[in-house]
Amino acid sequence: MSKIIHLMSESIKAEAMRLGFNACGIARVSRVDDATAAAFDRWIGEGRHAGMDYMARHGDARYHPDHVLPGCRTIVSLAMNYYPAHRMADDQYQFAYYAYGRDYHDVMKARIRELAKNIFDSSEYSDFSDYSEYSESSPSKELKKNYYRVAVDSAPLLERYWALQAGLGWIGRNHNLIIPHKGSFFVLGELLLTAEVDCYDSPIESRCGTCRRCIDACPTCALTDSGVDAQRCLSYLTIEHRGPFSPEQATLIRQQPTPYYIYGCDRCQRACPHNSFAQPNETAEFQPSQALLAMTPKDWCQLTREKYTELFRGSPVKRAKYEGLMRNIETITKE
Numbered sequence: 001m002s003k004i005i006h007l008m009s010e011s012i013k014a015e016a017m018r019l020g021f022n023a024c025g026i027a028r029v030s031r032v033d034d035a036t037a038a039a040f041d042r043w044i045g046e047g048r049h050a051g052m053d054y055m056a057r058h059g060d061a062r063y064h065p066d067h068v069l070p071g072c073r074t075i076v077s078l079a080m081n082y083y084p085a086h087r088m089a090d091d092q093y094q095f096a097y098y099a100y101g102r103d104y105h106d107v108m109k110a111r112i113r114e115l116a117k118n119i120f121d122s123s124e125y126s127d128f129s130d131y132s133e134y135s136e137s138s139p140s141k142e143l144k145k146n147y148y149r150v151a152v153d154s155a156p157l158l159e160r161y162w163a164l165q166a167g168l169g170w171i172g173r174n175h176n177l178i179i180p181h182k183g184s185f186f187v188l189g190e191l192l193l194t195a196e197v198d199c200y201d202s203p204i205e206s207r208c209g210t211c212r213r214c215i216d217a218c219p220t221c222a223l224t225d226s227g228v229d230a231q232r233c234l235s236y237l238t239i240e241h242r243g244p245f246s247p248e249q250a251t252l253i254r255q256q257p258t259p260y261y262i263y264g265c266d267r268c269q270r271a272c273p274h275n276s277f278a279q280p281n282e283t284a285e286f287q288p289s290q291a292l293l294a295m296t297p298k299d300w301c302q303l304t305r306e307k308y309t310e311l312f313r314g315s316p317v318k319r320a321k322y323e324g325l326m327r328n329i330e331t332i333t334k335e
Helices: 009-018 034-045 059-063 104-120 123-130 140-144 159-165 213-217 234-240 247-254 273-277 297-301 305-311 321-333
Strands: 023-028 074-081 131-133 146-151 186-193 261-263
Touching (some): 009 074, 009 104, 023 159, 074 104, 074 159, 261 321, 297 321, 305 321
Parallel strands (some): 131 146
Antiparallel strands (some): 074 186, 146 186
16 A cells, blocks of 8 residues: 555535535544444344345445455545425325435435545645545555545445444434434435545434434334334335235335325434424435426326336436336225
8 A cells, every 4th residue: 555645634524515515524444343233233134124135245344444445544424415495295195305306326426526536636635646446346456556435325334333433423213314403314425535534523422312203103113222124114115125015015005194105204204303403405416306296196196107217317216116116106006
């Protein structure tokens, strides 16, 4: 490895804010603590990841970022607000707020890459030419260089754990990251660096107290103190589950109160008192189209593949595919 570059944390955070991120914290890399690793292993062992087999891959590699970026010393944790100014009417079928606009993976990755370039392309860091984006196909002989890596749900990282270590917020009982005085309607991404910074952030204590509103708001009892049971979670069932629903799964979908969610679920977040601080996002790519907001239950039931493609081009909803979305709608409307 070439010489270690040392960066100024305040410069990184200032540039992140300038680029439109809403929160930025920086964690010093070490192995994930034993309690967190053991809890994740139990969650997998109990099958609560349901059909998300990718969650069980990588084993111990998930617990040290060095397996994601060789020589990693620093994780810059970043958050972007997706809380919408304009929302679907309460008498319409619902989508999770993050799915209103363009796919956040694409938006976040582009901005994090821009952040990396701007950090190292400044006159202060004239040796950016020796700093490259890492990929798993990078030749081992080139690992003598300095590297960074961008991650947005695209690497075996415990993202909320690292956001906690970076002081962004705490992990609530709904197992979402809650940012003080801002809430939990944020998507997360990371910039992994082989560089070090002059000042690292520290975790903050939970401010949930004895509140259990999120747990009480979950219509399928998917939330527990020890984790989310994806087998019962409406977000998992309506997005990640592949193929037809079992009778038990269909019952879970139908037992939700109105308004029905047909893609994802925000009930545990909407119940959280910390989201009283939520402010509408100002990211153009996250704004919903008028065509999406105008859809009625009848329109959804009559949705064609062509209309689906028109509505969700560049959207995260493509993850469920047309067949998955129609399965969700048909399950709700079936007697």
